[in-house]
Amino acid sequence: MEVTPAKLTEYQRAILNSKARFTITEASTKCGKTYSHIIWLYSKAHEKGVEQNGKNYWWVAPVYEQARIAFQRFRKYLQGTGLYSFNETHLSIKCPNGAMMRFKSADKPDNLYGEDVYAAVFDEAPRAKEDTWYALRSTLTATEAPCKLIGNFGGISNWVHKLKEKSEFDENYEYFKITCWDAIREGILKEKEVLQAKADLPAKIFKELYEAEPSEDEGQLIEYACIKKLFQDNDLEDGGRYITADIARMGKDKTVIMVWKGFRVVRIKVMDTSTIPQSVEAIKGFQRLFDVNNNNIIVDEDGLGGGVKDYLKCKGFINNSRPVKLKGKEENFSNIKSQCYWKLAEMINQNLLQVDCDEHIEKLLSQEL
Structure with a gap:
């Protein structure tokens, strides 16, 4: 079988020829990312001089229907040769050299453990759960296989975007960003159509889908760059020691101290569940460890927090109470909670706060802010 090499853009070649084991690509819609990665996975399954019989090559997508679309595209290109076997039920293609290309759904991460996989594409990765990546990454360990993650920009707190940071210090990762303007220069998209989309869509949507860039949500108080800097070393001087505690109510709430x-x-x-005595003991433990005065402890009084506050005899915070006067003047906020959120945003935007925490907490706080 003779294969005619595909014509690729400069940015497509850069991604496919990357020396990094893992590439992360955040790209504009319709810029040719799926097409180029079909070529890459096909090439890996047909490498010259490599024994392929029984080896697996995976295309992973967030849901079954997306995996099926990729399967259909592969079949369209290959069925005319008469050399490939297609299994519609299992979304798999058997190659004439014995390699198997399989198209998997990411909706159940447990289904991505097991088989020896020698290369994988994770399509629309930002739309899938992070647990899926953990499962896929685990599967790739035995073969030390490469993987390419592609998709539209999913937000700065999205797990795929977080992988971008690894490329700054880990040679196993390389990050690529492709915008609609790149695609126009390469002849993939027409400028007239892109400009029309820009006129038709909200600025936030266009920026994310076509320019692979973060865009503040309407009404968002805190800037993205400042949220990121919140978790970096800002050389803030130590000051007085304080404890703040938000005590869980019933349901899915967590206690955060x-x-x-x-x-x-x-x-x-962070405590997933806690009684009043458990919350009190946790706060007292920190109080002893960091030598914090009772007057420097504040507890959200809503729900169980009221009992914790009474037991500790510390300060209480009531969300719906009146805003605090500043320099003797009333401020135009509906309650103290709104006033505090506004002040928090001001301080983060001025890089006056710092949070030391692990990656999991950083992710949760970034989403919240």
């Missing part, structure tokens, strides 16, 4: 040195959070404890 933070220890502060001035405006730097130095310790965070």
Whole structure:
């Protein structure tokens, strides 16, 4: 069988020829990312001089229908040769050299453990759960196989975007961003159509889908860059020591206790479930460890927090109470909770806060902010 090499753009060649084991590509819609990665996976399954019999090559998509679309595209290109076997039920293609190309759904991460996989494409990765990547990454360990993750921009707190940061210090990762303007220069998209989309769509949507860039949500108080900097070393001086505690109510709430040195959070404890005695003991433990005065402890009084506050005899925070007067003047906020959120945003945007925490907490806080 003779294969005619595909014509690829400069940015497509850069991604496919990357020396990094893992590539992360955030790209404009309709810029040719799927087409180029079909070529890459096909090439890996047909490498000259490599024994392929029984080896698996995976195309992973967030849901079954997306995996099926990729399967259909492969079949369209290959069925005319008469050399490939197609299994519509299992979404698999058997190659004449014995290699198997399989198209998998990411909706159940447990289904991605097991088989020896020698290359994988994770299509529309930002739309899938992070647990799926953990499962796929685990499967790739035995063969030390490469993987290419592709998709539209999914937000700065999205797990795929977080992988971008690995490329800054880990040679196993390389990050690519492709915008609609890149695709126009390469002749993939027409400028007239892109400009029309820009006129038709909200600025936030266009920026994310066509320019692979973050865009503040309407009404968002805190800038993206400042949220990221919140978790970096800002050289803030230590100040007085404080403890803040948000006590869980019933249901899915969590108890979150933070220890502060001035405006730097130095310790965070998250408890999925907690009784009043458990919350009290956790706060008292931090109080002893960091030598915090009772007057420097504040607890959200809503729900169980009221009992914790009474037991500790510390300060209480009531969300719906009146805003605090500043310099003797009333401020135009509906309650103290709104006033505090506004002040928090001001301080983060001025890089006056710092949070020391692990990646999991950083992700949750980034989403919240």
